[in-house]
Amino acid sequence: MIYQGRVWKFGDNIDTDAIIPARYLNTSDPGELAAHCMEDADPEFVSKIKPGDIILGGENFGCGSSREHAPIAIKAAGISCVIAKSFARIFYRNSFNMGLPIFESAQLWTAIAEGEEICLDSSLGQISTLTGNLTFSINPIPPFMEQLIAAGGLMKHIAKPFNKNNLVK
Amino acid sequence: MGHTITEKILMAHTDLPNIHPGQLINARVDIALGNDITAPIAIKEFRKAEGRKVFDKDKIALVLDHFTPNKDINSAMQCKFVREFALEQNLTHFYEGGNVGVEHALLPEAGIVLPGDLVIGADSHTCTYGGLGAFATGVGSTDLAAAMLTGELWFKVPQSMKFIISGSLQKWVSGKDLILNIIGRIGVDGALYKAMEFTGETISKLSMADRLSMANMAVEAGAKNGIFPPDEITREYVEKRAKRKYTFYSSDADAEYCDVIEIDARKIEPQVAFPHLPSNVKGISVAGNVKIDQSLIGSCTNGRIEDLRIAARILTGRKAAAYVRLIVIPATPAIYRMALQEGLLETFLSAGAIISPPSCGACLGGHMGILAEGERAIATTNRNFVGRMGHPKSEVYLANPAICAASAVLGRIASPEELE
Numbered sequence: 001m002i003y004q005g006r007v008w009k010f011g012d013n014i015d016t017d018a019i020i021p022a023r024y025l026n027t028s029d030p031g032e033l034a035a036h037c038m039e040d041a042d043p044e045f046v047s048k049i050k051p052g053d054i055i056l057g058g059e060n061f062g063c064g065s066s067r068e069h070a071p072i073a074i075k076a077a078g079i080s081c082v083i084a085k086s087f088a089r090i091f092y093r094n095s096f097n098m099g100l101p102i103f104e105s106a107q108l109w110t111a112i113a114e115g116e117e118i119c120l121d122s123s124l125g126q127i128s129t130l131t132g133n134l135t136f137s138i139n140p141i142p143p144f145m146e147q148l149i150a151a152g153g154l155m156k157h158i159a160k161p162f163n164k165n166n167l168v169k
Numbered sequence: 170m171g172h173t174i175t176e177k178i179l180m181a182h183t184d185l186p187n188i189h190p191g192q193l194i195n196a197r198v199d200i201a202l203g204n205d206i207t208a209p210i211a212i213k214e215f216r217k218a219e220g221r222k223v224f225d226k227d228k229i230a231l232v233l234d235h236f237t238p239n240k241d242i243n244s245a246m247q248c249k250f251v252r253e254f255a256l257e258q259n260l261t262h263f264y265e266g267g268n269v270g271v272e273h274a275l276l277p278e279a280g281i282v283l284p285g286d287l288v289i290g291a292d293s294h295t296c297t298y299g300g301l302g303a304f305a306t307g308v309g310s311t312d313l314a315a316a317m318l319t320g321e322l323w324f325k326v327p328q329s330m331k332f333i334i335s336g337s338l339q340k341w342v343s344g345k346d347l348i349l350n351i352i353g354r355i356g357v358d359g360a361l362y363k364a365m366e367f368t369g370e371t372i373s374k375l376s377m378a379d380r381l382s383m384a385n386m387a388v389e390a391g392a393k394n395g396i397f398p399p400d401e402i403t404r405e406y407v408e409k410r411a412k413r414k415y416t417f418y419s420s421d422a423d424a425e426y427c428d429v430i431e432i433d434a435r436k437i438e439p440q441v442a443f444p445h446l447p448s449n450v451k452g453i454s455v456a457g458n459v460k461i462d463q464s465l466i467g468s469c470t471n472g473r474i475e476d477l478r479i480a481a482r483i484l485t486g487r488k489a490a491a492y493v494r495l496i497v498i499p500a501t502p503a504i505y506r507m508a509l510q511e512g513l514l515e516t517f518l519s520a521g522a523i524i525s526p527p528s529c530g531a532c533l534g535g536h537m538g539i540l541a542e543g544e545r546a547i548a549t550t551n552r553n554f555v556g557r558m559g560h561p562k563s564e565v566y567l568a569n570p571a572i573c574a575a576s577a578v579l580g581r582i583a584s585p586e587e588l589e
């Protein structure tokens with residue numbers, strides 16, 4: 001897959017309260033959640049982004065609550081993928097399980113300025129800038145996660161072998 | 170090579186002859202938990218996968234504790250959606266209304282989670298049950314859906330970090346201070362993807378309430394789970410509550426740890442985590458003059474009867490300072506009743522406190538106890554991120570119940586020592 005868009009930079013430890021504040025959790029509607037995406041980190045975020053744009057986080061992106069509303073809000077806002085130095089573990093699980101592509105890169109954050117356009121090729125495992133000649137490699141996705149993505153998320157993945165025997169229709 | 174307690178519990182829930190850190194496994198789940206925020210998404214995912222029946226109606230717990238008593242129409246709709254699912258599936262463990270408590274206080278109290286269990290919950294503080302010697306970890310709603318359908322879930326076997334804590338605790342120091350101190354040392358991602366195993370002489374004397382409150386905050390260091398070796402204190406807590414078999418696991422002497430950290434508890438004074446990270450910790454003696462607008466005593470971290478007793482001890486014959494809102498939230502109906510019978514509620518009312526029904530609402534800035542712009546709260550809760558308890562320009566300071574009670578009386582962050 002190719003992901004191309006402008007980069008929006010955030011610092012370390014962006015927590016799920018910043019990604020989608022709890023005051024909006026009285027719904028799980030993706031459209032409503034998207035309207036408040038990243039609101040407590042950058043109140044203007046939703047009005048600035050274009051479909052396909054990319055979030056670039058620092059260490060421990062998505063720490064805090066287990067709310068799946070966080071990756072849902074990011075995906076529904078039109079963000080194509082999230083790149084960070086590292087991810088908090090529940091956010092990492094949730095993103096793969098519900099199909100938001102996320103990638104780890106230790107170098108990108110310091111090398112790229114906000115607003116710069118980048119292209120990420122997940123099959124090549126490479127990120128490149130559109131203006132300059134910079135390229136970066138991304139950490140490979142574990143094979144198990146590739147299976148999840150290929151199946152279209154966790155529920156589709158487990159439904160495959162499970163369908164025949166256990167699903168009461 | 171031996172195994173840690175975490176590895177042993179995970180292994181016991183697979184058919185594998187051996188497992189090692191880093192390995193991806195499918196494991197059987199003993200209890201799967203959801204709440205009024207996370208269960209609606211899980212139920213929708215369950216339906217999308219054409220799920221008709223949950224794998225075991227006795228192994229799923231749905232607890233409507235976050236925005237309840239229902240704060241608005243949307244919240245009421247979410248609760249109704251979950252309630253209808255619980256009724257349709259005839260779930261044994263469904264909690265709403267008069268029997269609801271804060272989930273992570275409620276499930277151990279009711280004997281629903283037990284030592285040796287593998288517990289997943291669509292709530293990050295599910296790691297609380299590590300206090301009982303269970304493997305318990307927070308997951309997302311889709312994970313919950315998968316577990317409700319199949320009774321299994323995928324896990325990466327975590328590396329383990331061992332904390333050896335020795336020495337007796339100073340006055341007013343509790344499990345909360347130990348865990349805040351540890352998070353201050355290692356940072357909010359210091360245990361990312363890892364198991365935190367708490368051992369040592371101090372731990373072996375620690376009450377179940379303190380163990381649960383420490384395991385509760387393992388996630389604030391990024392950990393997958395926090396875990397305590399079960400012992401006689403565990404047995405005493407569990408044997409009167411358990412309605413099924415449970416197993417005590419312990420780490421082998423030659424188990425492998427990625428890190429071993431020794432801590433001298435004698436040097437730890439009551440801790441305060443300043444905004445806006447749980448790792449931004451200072452000792453109470455250097456907290457300085459921080460005025461507060463609200464003090465909150467409750468939550469899955471510190472809303473147990475032991476916590477309320479400590480607060481009441483400090484508040485007896487005293488009043489919250491003028492213009493300071495003191496909110497006390499007994500975490501479960503049983504704790505509420507005990508507090509009533511022991512006269513603690515009388516003490517709180519006389520101190521000018523608001524006594525809330527069991528709810529998670531205030532802790533996450535969702536419901537009852539929300540902060541305005543520029544306001545400051547001290548709380549026995551577990552997170553102090555930007556906007557956690559209300560306006561993005563409000564502040565949350567985390568501390569133990571004694572500090573929160575003393576701070577309410579003095580109107581600024583303070584130690585009970587100042588009242589004596």
